[in-house]
Every structure is written in structure tokens, then in C-alpha cells.
Amino acid sequence: MKPRERVLRAIHHQPADRVPIDVGGTRQTGIAASTYHRLKQQLGLNTPTRVFDLYQMLAEIEPPVRERFGGDCVGLYRPDLVFGIVNEGWKPWTLFDGTPVQVPGGFQPQTEADGSLVIVQNGVPIARMPRGGFYFDRLEKFPGAAHIDLDGYRPPLLSPEVCAHYRAQSQMLYDQTDCAIVAPLGPPYELFYGLGTGDFERWMITLACEPDYVHRLYDCLVTAWLENLRRFADAVEDRVPILQFCDDFGTQQSLFLSVEMFRQLIMPHYQRGLDWIHTHTDMKVLLHSDGAIFPLIPSLIEMGVDMLNPVQTSAVGMDPVQLKQQFGQQLTFWGASLDCQKTLPYGQVAEVVAEVQQHLEIFAPGGGYVFGSVHNVQANVPPENVIAMYDTALNYCLE
Amino acid sequence: MPDLQELGEAIKRGDRDQSAMLTNAAIAAKVPAQEILDVMVAAMDVVGQRFQKNEIFVPEMLIAARAMKESLALLEPLLVDAGITPIAKAVIGTVEGDLHDIGKNLVAMMWKGANFDVIDLGTNVSPQKFVDAVRDNNAQLVGLSALLTTTMPAIKATVAALKAAGLDTAKVVIGGAPVTQEYADEVGADGYAPDAASAVNVARALL
Numbered sequence: 001m002k003p004r005e006r007v008l009r010a011i012h013h014q015p016a017d018r019v020p021i022d023v024g025g026t027r028q029t030g031i032a033a034s035t036y037h038r039l040k041q042q043l044g045l046n047t048p049t050r051v052f053d054l055y056q057m058l059a060e061i062e063p064p065v066r067e068r069f070g071g072d073c074v075g076l077y078r079p080d081l082v083f084g085i086v087n088e089g090w091k092p093w094t095l096f097d098g099t100p101v102q103v104p105g106g107f108q109p110q111t112e113a114d115g116s117l118v119i120v121q122n123g124v125p126i127a128r129m130p131r132g133g134f135y136f137d138r139l140e141k142f143p144g145a146a147h148i149d150l151d152g153y154r155p156p157l158l159s160p161e162v163c164a165h166y167r168a169q170s171q172m173l174y175d176q177t178d179c180a181i182v183a184p185l186g187p188p189y190e191l192f193y194g195l196g197t198g199d200f201e202r203w204m205i206t207l208a209c210e211p212d213y214v215h216r217l218y219d220c221l222v223t224a225w226l227e228n229l230r231r232f233a234d235a236v237e238d239r240v241p242i243l244q245f246c247d248d249f250g251t252q253q254s255l256f257l258s259v260e261m262f263r264q265l266i267m268p269h270y271q272r273g274l275d276w277i278h279t280h281t282d283m284k285v286l287l288h289s290d291g292a293i294f295p296l297i298p299s300l301i302e303m304g305v306d307m308l309n310p311v312q313t314s315a316v317g318m319d320p321v322q323l324k325q326q327f328g329q330q331l332t333f334w335g336a337s338l339d340c341q342k343t344l345p346y347g348q349v350a351e352v353v354a355e356v357q358q359h360l361e362i363f364a365p366g367g368g369y370v371f372g373s374v375h376n377v378q379a380n381v382p383p384e385n386v387i388a389m390y391d392t393a394l395n396y397c398l399e
Numbered sequence: 400m401p402d403l404q405e406l407g408e409a410i411k412r413g414d415r416d417q418s419a420m421l422t423n424a425a426i427a428a429k430v431p432a433q434e435i436l437d438v439m440v441a442a443m444d445v446v447g448q449r450f451q452k453n454e455i456f457v458p459e460m461l462i463a464a465r466a467m468k469e470s471l472a473l474l475e476p477l478l479v480d481a482g483i484t485p486i487a488k489a490v491i492g493t494v495e496g497d498l499h500d501i502g503k504n505l506v507a508m509m510w511k512g513a514n515f516d517v518i519d520l521g522t523n524v525s526p527q528k529f530v531d532a533v534r535d536n537n538a539q540l541v542g543l544s545a546l547l548t549t550t551m552p553a554i555k556a557t558v559a560a561l562k563a564a565g566l567d568t569a570k571v572v573i574g575g576a577p578v579t580q581e582y583a584d585e586v587g588a589d590g591y592a593p594d595a596a597s598a599v600n601v602a603r604a605l606l
Binding site for chain 2: 133135345
């Protein structure tokens, strides 16, 4: 069975030859560049490691690695993935932990007196990585945090050049891989969490106190999103089966916001976009939301979410058996492999195998499951644990 | 007689205008500052309990904390005059290498709401900066936060630095996504708080 068909069968809850696996098909199921580099050394691969996501310092997953672990998905991204830097003109770079990598030529951070790296755009610092750090963090204020004036506000639209890239790149991925293409294309800003980048508290207070403003901002963003969806769907035709959007609605202890606030403020706006997708395309919708979101899942399904990632089973209330029993018929779980904060970085190989096996036995039966790491594999993970994680899924036999 | 119970209710609902108005009314009616403060702190305790029980969430907690902060500012001169000081001095920050501050800020707000004097060192704070701040301010309480598995070791380094500097009397409470009670025990922290509301209870129990 080809990877693409395997993924689609799983999503439609139909039998497949094995559980489909996502190795870096999204920016939330990827591998940190330094771990990826050490992983390749164990696999005997000596190719340069490219950092394709400079924000999270994620590696570009090369076909031999994806194939080695049975990866069935591949991501379709903008050419300027983050910070407006185009992924081209690769040059050598050394990460803070000493890992040799390649980065895009346009990556030219300034080094501050304390050793932090700062990305400056048009004279303004937009992101910083502290010395010894593993990520950049944004310094910009997104529209919710900035409480922007909505009069005359025009969110960014996909340019003809980006659409041409999507057209060509989706064709290339479709022709040259057998993988299911996953494309992230949510609203110009995540409606709940992302809009608060730069001043989350202020944005939360706005949500609590200014519902009219929030609805107007959302109307504006979702109108732009619908136009972007039209342009995207026209560019990729029927080559992309999975459309992803991201927003984090949970902490590890509970929801960030009440179900009532979600349903009143946020859900109607996301639903506009998801209704358009389901009415005008065959794409299925994958939501990435971390955290303890069990009480929100019925609303997410009602809103039009078909697949849920990363299924953080270590968060409060995210019991694997309950998730599968209550929502397994309506939802595809994407991720859910094991506890990536404890077992994957700090456990023994046998513990990784046991936990992955246990989760496979819960989530795999009846389809509706795509295996993947629970968020990106971080920089401190032993390569043998990564190998054990994927191999356990790859070798898992469906009844 | 101003309605102190209504002041508490206004703080709980996050009604900043009402809570400020009622605080001013209580001050004007010469209600003792301690009495007003007690009502405010009790209201924030209820907010914390509701948060822990998932009856309210981050937005509602934040507007309550804002109302509390603004009312407390109105009361501040009277507290000074009456010689009423915060119950503890606390230093808080996100550890070195980590720039995440949402959880840390929530804890700082709840600690302020419990009438702690909170010195917020911000993010990416080195062990030495924590040591200096604890020593310079004679802090009795330290809050260390980390979001990432990769930056969690900086908690251990900071706890070790505080001990090495002879600042063992300051109680250290740690928290953040990957942090657990076992980790707190392992690194020698005095307490672990899974969320901002329990950070208040943990701190009170330690002091």
C-alpha cells in the first residue's frame, strides 16, 4: 500500500496494511536539528543537516530518513517559512550545542553582548534566541496583543508568487513522493493563542472584556483566510488531502478558556473557514492544539475538525482510552505516541517501546489514527529513543 | 458603611471600575486598611479556588488580578501609613535559556494578589541574577519557571547556585510545563506548583 493511500484510509477509518506514520510532515511532528543530526549519525547518513524551520530549529527531513521510519506524510510550506527568510542559498552554521548544520543564506542574525542571537527585519528586532537556547522567540506584537485599530486593517493575502510556489511544489511533492501532502493554512493569525503573541495577558483581557472588538477582528481575519483558501485550493487542485491549522486552547492542567467563551467568541469564526473547506474541497482538516483539551473536543468536532494533533495524553484529562472510546468514531487522532516530556527524552529504550506499544493498542484499532511524536522531538532526546519510537510503530501489526 | 462584601464580589468578577469605586468609598469611610486588604486577598483566594476547579479560566483570572492590582494601588498609601507590609518578599523569573513567560506572569499576579511583594526578573534569568536578587532584596520566596525540557536543567543549576551562595533560607517553588513534583524533589526545590493558583497555596505553606 502506498503511503498516500495508507493515510487516507486511516483518516476515513478504513482498514490499512499498517498504522500510517508522520515523520516531520508538519512543523509539530518534526525533529530538532541537533537530534536529527545525531540520529543520522546512528543511521550512517553523512549528508548535511538543514534547518528548514529557523523559529523552532527543526531539521528538513530527508527522504532516506523518512523512508527508514516509514514516514507517510510530507509538508507543503511557503517558500519564506518563518521570519520572511526564504529557504535557499544554504550555508554552514553551528548551533549553540555545537551541531554543524546548514541554514538559509538569508539567516543573518545579530549577536548581542550577552551572546543572544537577534533577527532584525527592516531595522526592528523581531526574534531572539538566548545564548545556549534552542528556539527563537518572537519579539513582535501580533494584532491581538497590539490591540490594533481595525479601521482600514488589511490582513496579509497570499501573493501570486506564493500561489505559484504552492502549485509547483505540490505538483513536485505529488509526483516525486508517494506521501500524503499536509499543508498548513489557517487564518493569518491563530484566532485564540497566536493573536496574543507579544502580550498574551493583554489579549486575554481583551477577550474577556471586549467581545465586539474581538468579533470585528475575527471577521476581518477570517475574510482574508477565506480568500487565501480560495487561492490555495485553486493552486494545489486535488493534490493536497490534508489542510492543517494550529491554535492552542489548553495548558497542561486545563483549558485556557471556558468552553462557553470558545463557543461564543471563537468557534463561529473558525467554523466559517472549515465550512468553506468542507463545502468546496475534499480536504480534511487537521487541528494542532496542545494541552488538556478533552472538554473542548465535542465543540471541535462540531466545528468541522476531522483530525486532532498532537493528542497530549500526559495532560490532565487526556486519557487515551477515554479519547478513543468517546471520539474515535468521529475524529482521527494524529500523534499520541508517548509522553515526549518524560519518556522520550529521559526514559530507557524499553520504556519507550512499552509506552508506544500501549498507545498503539488503544488508538490503532478501527483506523482513525496517524502515529507521530507528541509535538516535535526536542534537542535533548537520545537518538536510540527516537529510533525505538518509530520502529515500534513501524513493526506494529494490525489485527 | 461601604459594602466590603461587594468589593470582594467586584474583584472576583474582574470589574475594575466597581472595585476601584468601592475601594475609594471604603477608604473615604475610614475603614481600617487591614480590613479592606483582607477582603481583597480573600476575594483573590476564591478566584484561585475557582481557577483550580475549572470554574473560571485564564481570561477571567487575569481581569480579577487586574481589578485587585488597581484596588491595591489605591490602598497602598494607607497600608504604608498603618505599617502594614506584604507578608513576604518574592523573587520570580523564567530560568536561563528560556524566554517563555505566560505561566510565570500568572504566578506573579496571583502572588501579588495574595499580598506578596513580587520582584519579577523577567525571562532568561541566569542563576547569578537570581542569587543577586534574592540576596539584595532579602527575599524569603523564589519562583523558578521553565517551559521546555531543554531549559529545565537551568532550574537545577539555579537551585544549586542559591544553596552555594548560602541562601537556603529562601524557599524555592518551581513550575512549568515539563516540571513535576519528582523533579522538584530531585533538584532540592522546596515546592512544586502545577498552576498559578496552587503556587499561592504552596508558597503560603512554605513560609
